[in-house]
Amino acid sequence: MKVSGKVSNAKVSPFARGMLEFIPLLPAAIPFGLVVGVAQVKAGLTVLESVGMSALGYAGSAQLVASQMVQGGAPLLLILLAVATVNLRFAMYSAVLRERFREFSKVGRALNGFLLTDQTFALFVDKLEGIDPRARLGYTLGAGLSMYMVWQICTLLGALLGQTLPRAWSLDFAVTLTFVALGVPAVKDRPTLAAACAGGLAAVLTAGLPFKLGLMVGTGVGLVVGMIAMRVYKNSGTRAKHR
Amino acid sequence: MIILLVLGIFLITFLLRSSFILFLHQGEFPPAVRLTLGLVPAAVLSALVWPDVFSKSGIFSLEWEKVLAAVVGVVIAWRTRNVLYTVFFGMLTLWCLRVVGL
Known part of the structure; x- marks a missing residue:
């Protein structure tokens, strides 16, 4: 399967x-970018500030949380604390991916560090093993820069359209569904x-906790229970069907 | 104020994302850590999703149309592994249930 795939892909560069x-x-x-763009102007950011936030911050959930807190009049340090909590998961993603990125040049690793998102993380965990090691840097940058461009366009659109996007569409729930699609596999x-x-x-x-701590508490509990389950099923005999 | 916020978010996020890819990229994790890291996608993505589905206002005021739409999403994602189908059928379920007035 890996080999047959190579033939048709031979003409396409890793980046493409x-x-x-x-x-x-x-x-x-797309829906995520729109929702974040809308939230940022709703929080009182100008379109230019909104663009800067997307271009430099480039972190959907954190941009969303920061917007809500700006709107609520929270002080800068508390907002940054919440951003750090929400984004702690990126350190875990970084740890998961580090061996796969080890052979990249320093610039390649820095770019991949800047471009890492939930979406590209899910893609890389799924696909990177099956790709020729020499093609991996180009592949990750092709996917990462695509996500970056789409993010800039969609958050800008969201900022420009603002309140004209009907609430009844529940675009924010479309974002939830995308995480379902990334999480189920x-x-x-x-x-x-x-x-x-x-x-x-x-x-x-723990959803009521401040600074979005619930996300970290939930993740921590999930990891602990998952480790316990691993022990239990390993010890409970040979029924483990891991490949 | 906003410019400080933007720069702060940029710094925090970049440092967290690059932590192991760029800065601490040498060495090996102990086996227990490797096993735990294998659980990260499932644990994180689920911790992102569940609070959106089971509303913040408590167990007794669930928005059932969201719960059902999420269940449809899970089934579609499980069977098709396709983001577009998952979003499409999940949203369709949500809108239909709202129109019906559940």
Whole structure:
């Protein structure tokens, strides 16, 4: 399968291949970008400030949280604290990916660091192993820069359209559904299922905590329960069906 | 104020994202850490999703149309592994249930 794929892909550069394989993730980027753009101008940012936030900050959930807090009149330091909590997951993504990115040049690693998102993380975890190591840098940059461009365009559109996007569309729930689509394939066996259920439940129960701490609490509980499940199913005999 | 916010978000986010890719990229994780890292996508994405579905206002005021739409989304994502189908059928379910007035 890997070999037959290579033939048809031989003509396409790794960068172009990364761009092409990002296309199925477009529905995961477009509604999110629109929602964030709308939220930023609603919080009182000018269109230019909104563009700057997307271009430099480039972190959907954090931009959303920051916008809500700006709107609520929160002080700068508290907003940054919330941003750090929401984005702590990126340090974990970074840890997951570091061995796969190790051979890249320093610039390549820095660019990939800047461009890492939930969407490209899901793509790389899924696809990167099956790609020729020499083609990986181009592939990751093709996908990463596609996501970046789409993000800039969609948040700008959201900022310009602003309130004219009807609330009844519930675009924010489309964002939730994209995370469903990215998360379901991550559940492959009982430990990951346990991690997902425990993490989700804990996040719901702690959703009221300040600074979006619930996300980190949920993730932590999910990881612990997943590790326990791993022990239990390993010890409970030979039924483990991991490949 | 906003410019400080933008620069702050940029710095924090870049440092977190590059932490292991750019700065701490040498060495190996102990086996237990590797196993835990394998659980990260499932744990994080689920912790992002569930609070959006089960509303903040508590167990007794669930927005059932959202719960059902999310269930449809999970089934579609599981069967098709396709983001577009998941969003499309999930949103269709949500809108239909709202029109019906559930």
